[in-house]
Amino acid sequence: MALSKLAEFEPIFFPKTHAVIGASNVMSKFGGRFIRTQMNFGYKGTFYPVNKDEPEIFGMKAYPKVTDIPEPVDFATILVPSPVVPQVLEECLAKGVKGAQIITAGFSERDEEGIRLEKQIAETAKKGIRVIGPNCFGIYCPRGGLTIPPGEMLSKESGPVACISQSGGYGIRIPSRADGLGIRYSKLVSYGNAVDVNECDLLEYFYEDPETKIITGYIEGVKDGPRFFELLKKVCKVKPVILWKGGLTEGGARAVKSHTASLSGQAQVWDALFKQTGVVPVNNLDELIDVTMAFLKLPPITGRKFCVVGGGGGIGVAAADACEKAGIPLSVFPKELQQKLLGIVPAQGASVRNPVDVGSPGPPPPMLKLVMDAVFTSTDIDGLIISEINMASRPPMIDIAAPQVGPSPNQLAPFEAQEKYRKPVIMVLPVESNGSAFAEAETARRRASDWFMEHRLPVFLTLERAAISLSKFIGYWEKRNS
Amino acid sequence: MALSKLAEFEPIFFPKTHAVIGASNVMSKFGGRFIRTQMNFGYKGTFYPVNKDEPEIFGMKAYPKVTDIPEPVDFATILVPSPVVPQVLEECLAKGVKGAQIITAGFSERDEEGIRLEKQIAETAKKGIRVIGPNCFGIYCPRGGLTIPPGEMLSKESGPVACISQSGGYGIRIPSRADGLGIRYSKLVSYGNAVDVNECDLLEYFYEDPETKIITGYIEGVKDGPRFFELLKKVCKVKPVILWKGGLTEGGARAVKSHTASLSGQAQVWDALFKQTGVVPVNNLDELIDVTMAFLKLPPITGRKFCVVGGGGGIGVAAADACEKAGIPLSVFPKELQQKLLGIVPAQGASVRNPVDVGSPGPPPPMLKLVMDAVFTSTDIDGLIISEINMASRPPMIDIAAPQVGPSPNQLAPFEAQEKYRKPVIMVLPVESNGSAFAEAETARRRASDWFMEHRLPVFLTLERAAISLSKFIGYWEKRNS
Numbered sequence: 001m002a003l004s005k006l007a008e009f010e011p012i013f014f015p016k017t018h019a020v021i022g023a024s025n026v027m028s029k030f031g032g033r034f035i036r037t038q039m040n041f042g043y044k045g046t047f048y049p050v051n052k053d054e055p056e057i058f059g060m061k062a063y064p065k066v067t068d069i070p071e072p073v074d075f076a077t078i079l080v081p082s083p084v085v086p087q088v089l090e091e092c093l094a095k096g097v098k099g100a101q102i103i104t105a106g107f108s109e110r111d112e113e114g115i116r117l118e119k120q121i122a123e124t125a126k127k128g129i130r131v132i133g134p135n136c137f138g139i140y141c142p143r144g145g146l147t148i149p150p151g152e153m154l155s156k157e158s159g160p161v162a163c164i165s166q167s168g169g170y171g172i173r174i175p176s177r178a179d180g181l182g183i184r185y186s187k188l189v190s191y192g193n194a195v196d197v198n199e200c201d202l203l204e205y206f207y208e209d210p211e212t213k214i215i216t217g218y219i220e221g222v223k224d225g226p227r228f229f230e231l232l233k234k235v236c237k238v239k240p241v242i243l244w245k246g247g248l249t250e251g252g253a254r255a256v257k258s259h260t261a262s263l264s265g266q267a268q269v270w271d272a273l274f275k276q277t278g279v280v281p282v283n284n285l286d287e288l289i290d291v292t293m294a295f296l297k298l299p300p301i302t303g304r305k306f307c308v309v310g311g312g313g314g315i316g317v318a319a320a321d322a323c324e325k326a327g328i329p330l331s332v333f334p335k336e337l338q339q340k341l342l343g344i345v346p347a348q349g350a351s352v353r354n355p356v357d358v359g360s361p362g363p364p365p366p367m368l369k370l371v372m373d374a375v376f377t378s379t380d381i382d383g384l385i386i387s388e389i390n391m392a393s394r395p396p397m398i399d400i401a402a403p404q405v406g407p408s409p410n411q412l413a414p415f416e417a418q419e420k421y422r423k424p425v426i427m428v429l430p431v432e433s434n435g436s437a438f439a440e441a442e443t444a445r446r447r448a449s450d451w452f453m454e455h456r457l458p459v460f461l462t463l464e465r466a467a468i469s470l471s472k473f474i475g476y477w478e479k480r481n482s
Numbered sequence: 483m484a485l486s487k488l489a490e491f492e493p494i495f496f497p498k499t500h501a502v503i504g505a506s507n508v509m510s511k512f513g514g515r516f517i518r519t520q521m522n523f524g525y526k527g528t529f530y531p532v533n534k535d536e537p538e539i540f541g542m543k544a545y546p547k548v549t550d551i552p553e554p555v556d557f558a559t560i561l562v563p564s565p566v567v568p569q570v571l572e573e574c575l576a577k578g579v580k581g582a583q584i585i586t587a588g589f590s591e592r593d594e595e596g597i598r599l600e601k602q603i604a605e606t607a608k609k610g611i612r613v614i615g616p617n618c619f620g621i622y623c624p625r626g627g628l629t630i631p632p633g634e635m636l637s638k639e640s641g642p643v644a645c646i647s648q649s650g651g652y653g654i655r656i657p658s659r660a661d662g663l664g665i666r667y668s669k670l671v672s673y674g675n676a677v678d679v680n681e682c683d684l685l686e687y688f689y690e691d692p693e694t695k696i697i698t699g700y701i702e703g704v705k706d707g708p709r710f711f712e713l714l715k716k717v718c719k720v721k722p723v724i725l726w727k728g729g730l731t732e733g734g735a736r737a738v739k740s741h742t743a744s745l746s747g748q749a750q751v752w753d754a755l756f757k758q759t760g761v762v763p764v765n766n767l768d769e770l771i772d773v774t775m776a777f778l779k780l781p782p783i784t785g786r787k788f789c790v791v792g793g794g795g796g797i798g799v800a801a802a803d804a805c806e807k808a809g810i811p812l813s814v815f816p817k818e819l820q821q822k823l824l825g826i827v828p829a830q831g832a833s834v835r836n837p838v839d840v841g842s843p844g845p846p847p848p849m850l851k852l853v854m855d856a857v858f859t860s861t862d863i864d865g866l867i868i869s870e871i872n873m874a875s876r877p878p879m880i881d882i883a884a885p886q887v888g889p890s891p892n893q894l895a896p897f898e899a900q901e902k903y904r905k906p907v908i909m910v911l912p913v914e915s916n917g918s919a920f921a922e923a924e925t926a927r928r929r930a931s932d933w934f935m936e937h938r939l940p941v942f943l944t945l946e947r948a949a950i951s952l953s954k955f956i957g958y959w960e961k962r963n964s
Contacts, residue, residue: 169794180917312651435662
């Protein structure tokens, strides 16, 4: 009887015992840093360092071979040089280890010899041990106490987002960039050359995983196209799948070959696959994070009738351009609402047709609240975007992000409107100034941004990024509900 | 004899005497804030507050009318309500004021009455006073001691970049965002409804202006298409003109009408105009700043043969995709160079075909230097992009941005290579983590970024933004040199 994916991966994501093969006392070596990183991250199980020369590692007894360990071993991390990996993996199999991650690189992505070694690994895996990698950063699973080699500082909190990354670099960059935005992961797997565990196995696992509500990923190629296609069709009906496919240009495909030895495939094929399965495709790291944010914070909506409230007329023009380009054309408000808004916004120089211009750089309270009340009570709008109203900037701009006892009226208004009208309100809070001289202003902006995100309002850095993310988010629900 | 534009605008950008009509002692009023803002910014000439009710403003004698001022007046700022503006402007004309900026809004962008008032202003202007606005933020000119109403904190340093902005909001947002990046302005003019001084007059001025080397702008519409076209053809041959045209979608065009009452025009027409004249078109605020940065820091180049050195294989894939999409396809290195690089980069898992993978998250010194030496001495490459090598991040990443006595080897390497090989080196330093919890890491990143920019290396936040900016930059020089 085949195990469910949940049962099969339980000892891999939540190992009670963890052998580190190639562990070392020398911190400058990968095997020294790795075990230290896991200890600092807070692994609660038992480590078994394996090293044929060193009898003790960081105060723990070390074993020459994994087969010398007296207790059962759930999981192994393999850090030894590539020529030794097949032998070590055979020993893991003999020991009854359930799963192993091979961090070591230098396999099929490198040369003929690497291809040969990788085939041996595949043979061993088939005999009864699940293998992640080689040429990868492996697993980050906060609840299991596991983190990827450069991920010592990643959040120890679990969350509803899963991530698969064929790249190790993005395996650390994705959660790093997401961390401060409050995006939390159930599991992240950097799976490299995917000799055994591949994108399909992980999709199946995350489909079953009750901890995971949103599946994200960076992929370069797939091992089994038809299985991937059928799986995605099934998974996307239940959980959103947000994928960034690298290597869709000629040069990108060549780089993929050098990186994870994957076949990249043609852009049109991938485009069709995403459309037919309901995957939400994204084009870069920022978009991956942005769209994840949208799925985390927004209620399911299928309507595209949005209103933009912006700090200045030019902002309104840019808003209308950005929304229309992204597939959310702004429609003109009814005359009565326009009349009502004219009584609220600044007397001169303000647009009220949609976008609504509350004046640059921002409105004196309670203008923002009154505008939102008018819009939500007079239209059947699906949601509202508040764009580039200065919330953390220099005097004499309105500074709602300054450290203060409680949130300011302008800060409360979007939150209260969202609660009262049960319609999403989306914030655009751009970085106003770059350079270290303006670090304080940026910290204030981030403080405002954090507050909004803690109060269920998604925050984006530019209006274009907000509009694109929103459109992709709505597109998923349109398809799922159709 | 017509004055040269330089002579004509001298009393406007560098007024010795400045009447503020509608000045007030009440700081909560626009007329109170405005005069304070100019004083704090450091205006060195003489203010003449004009107010019919208050005899003294901020300790200065105030005059009921501009014609009551006993001395000659170079320049006037008009802040009175729109119905009074035509009369006040007539008085300025009678007084012999050379130029006036009308900050007040509520003209042709608003209603029929506004259109009528604006026509009166146009009539007065024709009789011999240059008028900026109405419905604008006016002039920011550090050397003249003038700043726009919300621009008290803008840099007091002059620089080679000019900016025209039809929007007041972008009139403050553009220099705010540029400030911390060391981008300095000769003059910035927010000119709103352009009843008299329009984009063409300003282009003519900046064409002549020896202080201005690069012309940038945000425009919504033009008053005189044929003149604009001919002018741009002339100007672009001598100085780069970087323009963001707002309102190129249907909704955007509608927003333009509400904002500055301009006719926005069709996207295809603008596209053709930019192509035929050699304007560098940009699509948003970030791109405007990015491309300005490219023109400020890079030497004129027309070659598109670039190399990317990245921190990780996935970064390389993204780099190849982004460069190819932007029109800078990466070509494969000759075999000998690949061999040489294999001896330098990490032994396993590294690509050397271009992009070059120096390992994630970053290389131990002197690897980066050795890679650059090999690439620059073995190829006729036009320049090099260093992408997402962690320079300011958390341990155990390489932290070259931490406060230290001098720059680190990895920081010095790109600078020294640029100096030695006389080829541009472009840095991509992404924001690694958002949220206020990571404010310190961001400050460190900004410190590294500042250092590179001070050493003539342009810095971009993402590889895509770098590639797009670079491609637009090269495109300008290709056209100019053809």
